[in-house]
Amino acid sequence: xxxxxxxxxxxxxxxxxxxxxxxxxxxxxxxxxxxxxxxxxxxxxxxxxxxxxxxxxxxxxxxxxxxxxxxxxxxxxxxxxxxxxxxxxxxxxxxxxxxxxxxxxxxxxxxxxxxxxxxxxxxxxxxxxxxxxxxxxxxxxxxxxxxxxxxxxxxxxxxxxxxxxxxxxxxxxxxxxxxxxxxxxxxxxxxxxxxxxxxxxxxxxxxxxxxxxxxxxxxxxxxxxxxxxxxxxxxxxxxxxxxxxxxxxxxxxxxxxxxxxxxxxxxxxxxxxxxxxxxxxxxxxxxxxxxxxxxxxxxxxxxxxxxxxxxxxxxxxxxxxxxxxxxxxxxxxxxxxxxxxxxxxxxxxx
Amino acid sequence: xxxxxxxxxxxxxxxxxxxxxxxxxxxxxxxxxxxxxxxxxxxxxxxxxxxxxxxxxxxxxxxxxxxxxxxxxxxxxxxxxxxxxxxxxxxxxxxxxxxxxxxxxxxxxxxxxxxxxxxxxxxxxxxxxxxxxxxxxxxxxxxxxxxxxxxxxxxxxxxxxxxxxxxxxxxxxxxxxxxxxxxxxxxxxxxxxxxxxxxxxxxxxxxxxxxxxxxxxxxxxxxxxxxxxxxxxxxxxxxxxxxxxxxxxxxxxxxxxxxxxxxxxxxxxxxxxxxxxxxxxxxxxxxxxxxxxxxxxxxxxxxxxxxxxxxxxxxxxxxxxxxx
Numbered sequence: 001x002x003x004x005x006x007x008x009x010x011x012x013x014x015x016x017x018x019x020x021x022x023x024x025x026x027x028x029x030x031x032x033x034x035x036x037x038x039x040x041x042x043x044x045x046x047x048x049x050x051x052x053x054x055x056x057x058x059x060x061x062x063x064x065x066x067x068x069x070x071x072x073x074x075x076x077x078x079x080x081x082x083x084x085x086x087x088x089x090x091x092x093x094x095x096x097x098x099x100x101x102x103x104x105x106x107x108x109x110x111x112x113x114x115x116x117x118x119x120x121x122x123x124x125x126x127x128x129x130x131x132x133x134x135x136x137x138x139x140x141x142x143x144x145x146x147x148x149x150x151x152x153x154x155x156x157x158x159x160x161x162x163x164x165x166x167x168x169x170x171x172x173x174x175x176x177x178x179x180x181x182x183x184x185x186x187x188x189x190x191x192x193x194x195x196x197x198x199x200x201x202x203x204x205x206x207x208x209x210x211x212x213x214x215x216x217x218x219x220x221x222x223x224x225x226x227x228x229x230x231x232x233x234x235x236x237x238x239x240x241x242x243x244x245x246x247x248x249x250x251x252x253x254x255x256x257x258x259x260x261x262x263x264x265x266x267x268x269x270x271x272x273x274x275x276x277x278x279x280x281x282x283x284x285x286x287x288x289x290x291x292x293x294x295x296x297x298x299x300x301x302x303x304x305x306x307x308x309x310x311x312x313x314x315x316x317x318x319x320x321x322x323x324x325x326x327x328x329x330x331x332x333x334x335x336x337x338x339x340x341x342x343x344x345x346x347x348x349x350x
Numbered sequence: 351x352x353x354x355x356x357x358x359x360x361x362x363x364x365x366x367x368x369x370x371x372x373x374x375x376x377x378x379x380x381x382x383x384x385x386x387x388x389x390x391x392x393x394x395x396x397x398x399x400x401x402x403x404x405x406x407x408x409x410x411x412x413x414x415x416x417x418x419x420x421x422x423x424x425x426x427x428x429x430x431x432x433x434x435x436x437x438x439x440x441x442x443x444x445x446x447x448x449x450x451x452x453x454x455x456x457x458x459x460x461x462x463x464x465x466x467x468x469x470x471x472x473x474x475x476x477x478x479x480x481x482x483x484x485x486x487x488x489x490x491x492x493x494x495x496x497x498x499x500x501x502x503x504x505x506x507x508x509x510x511x512x513x514x515x516x517x518x519x520x521x522x523x524x525x526x527x528x529x530x531x532x533x534x535x536x537x538x539x540x541x542x543x544x545x546x547x548x549x550x551x552x553x554x555x556x557x558x559x560x561x562x563x564x565x566x567x568x569x570x571x572x573x574x575x576x577x578x579x580x581x582x583x584x585x586x587x588x589x590x591x592x593x594x595x596x597x598x599x600x601x602x603x604x605x606x607x608x609x610x611x612x613x614x615x616x617x618x619x620x621x622x623x624x625x626x627x628x629x630x631x632x633x634x635x636x637x638x639x640x641x642x643x644x645x646x647x648x649x650x651x652x653x654x655x656x657x658x659x660x661x662x663x664x665x666x667x668x669x670x671x672x673x674x
Contacts, residue, residue, distance in 0.1 A: 067631075067632065068632060070632055071631070071632035074632075074634075162520060162522070163519060163520060163522065165522045165523075165618070170607060170628055170629065171631075171632055172632055196425065198425055200424050200425065201423075201425065202421055202422065202423035202424075202425070202426075202428075203609075205420070205433070205608060205609050205610035206608060206610060207608060207609075208524065208606050208607055208608050208618050209607040209608070209609070209628075210607065211628060219523070219524070222493055222497065222523045222524070223522045223523030223524065223606075224501070224520075224522045224523060225520075225522045226522065226523065
């Protein structure tokens with residue numbers, strides 16, 4: 001009985017696996033496929049760009065696999081993808097591993113806000129968190145929603161005595177880097193003795209771990225008392241409320257494209273390698289947690305068609321793509337950054 | 351010899367000596383059977399060797415501290431799997447308790463003349479169909495049906511009996527209770543099907559003899575049938591437990607993936623298999639070694655469970671079936 005079931009299952013699986021491969025052989029051979037992988041943070045935007053760009057250049061097939069920044073960087077360094085994507089750019093350690101014959105460029109494509117989405121029974125909007133409070137929530141030092149420190153900044157909310165369940169990333173993630181980089185800027189304790197700054201860190205034991213921005217969003221959605229960090233678009237898509245955070249000037253700010261732009265504008269010096277982090281932006285209207293996100297390119301591509309295609313596509317992304325970015329809840333790049341990114345793109349050659 | 355049989359061979363009779371083709375088929379089949387049997391051992395050995403080889407640097411670096419450690423920190427290269435070992439054993443034991451109780455009860459129900467024989471076959475088929483449901487479907491069902499269903503009950507238990515360690519936290523969403531329940535459902539077909547076979551193997555005259563001695567139905571079931579079938583039922587439980595230990599997908603979706611040790615049925619936890627599944631795809635080299643070590647720990651746990659199960663089974667065979 002069981003043997004037969006297993007056999008039937010195996011046959012079905014074989015059939016299912018066989019069907020799509022039959023489909024792909026029928027496709028035209030002239031399409032140039034360009035494969036990329038990396039951050040989940042800008043994935044909704046990149047996937048949208050790929051669809052839009054297909055209308056303009058039907059013979060180019062871009063693929064983007066959202067596997068997390070850490071994996072994106074290692075695949076880029078190993079040369080298994082044509083381009084990588086990371087919200088933490090390339091670290092100096094990563095840069096040292098770049099094959100000099102190919103070279104590496106970091107092109108900022110868009111920026112985003114890291115929001116804290118929550119799922120508190122009975123609270124559907126308006127949760128305001130002070131800087132030290134959200135740090136302590138993720139450090140595991142504030143454990144219930146009716147903690148006096150949370151109540152102090154939310155006098156109008158009926159906060160339940162439920163346990164706080166922080167939801168964090170289990171994979172190596174640029175979003176984690178942006179978030180912890182910000183927490184480290186708030187309080188030196190975080191980086192010195194606390195969990196530390198990085199793409200993958202050791203969170204307190206009560207935290208639930210999930211994979212990818214979408215995994216964190218989904219986990220927060222189904223867990224009472226959960227709070228998790230993710231890119232704005234992911235919280236928006238699942239219709240989850242996001243916390244109003246206190247910024248460096250001590251003012252509460254709701255995440256919005258305007259607040260994100262104000263945050264990016266606060267950092268005016270753009271370094272030569274375009275690796276600009278804004279861990280704790282200044283300004284009364286600035287949203288406190290923002291991050292650029294980069295596409296990683298080689299300077300030199302063996303296939304000239306690929307070099308041209310990538311250069312054209314990313315130039316399009318820096319130009320018309322920025323409008324799409326705004327529609328999807330990302331923060332469009334500031335003008336000076338776009339100009340610098342274009343200069344860098346020009347260095348891609350066959 | 352061959353010539354002697356040749357005459358008989360040419361006649362088209364039903365009976366006759368085996369032909370050269372028969373001999374060839376026979377030895378070919380024997381060869382294949384031997385090869386397959388050998389391959390199983392080689393493959394198991396190879397997998398074990400490969401895991402050991404990959405895990406060796408981690409074993410050297412962490413030693414037994416790996417089993418007692420509670421942090422998993424890639425940056426500091428500190429690895430410990432005690433929370434995962436705890437979660438694996440706790441969830442599997444809970445599932446074994448629930449799935450085992452129901453599985454054996456179902457087996458008794460289906461074999462001890464409670465219902466019509468044909469109806470019993472229908473029931474059995476339905477239970478076995480549970481085994482064909484992909485575990486990701488169980489996971490989704492757990493998230494969208496089971497967790498919302500459990501929440502009110504868990505909340506009440508926590509508010510009334512919060513002092514009791516099993517209910518010391520609230521069920522926020524994913525956690526031990528939904529994971530163990532789904533696991534119990536997943537091992538149910540295994541336990542039930544093998545237990546049914548164990549009961550069916552008992553000759554009918556044993557039950558007739560029990561009734562003949564004046565036992566009631568329940569005396570016959572509990573004092574005669576159950577002990578006689580006990581070795582088969584134990585085999586069912588060991589297999590079910592093994593399945594629970596190794597189950598990955600549904601648990602990764604339901605258990606909450608939190609690196610902590612808690613007695614509470616409602617707090618999130620983690621298991622070795624779900625740690626492996628969720629961390630492997632993008633682990634760096636040092637982490638892969640640690641993960642291989644974790645896989646080895648899981649293998650050893652499974653091995654111990656199987657050996658212990660076998661020992662208990664031998665004991666019950668001696669005690670209840672009178673064989674030596």
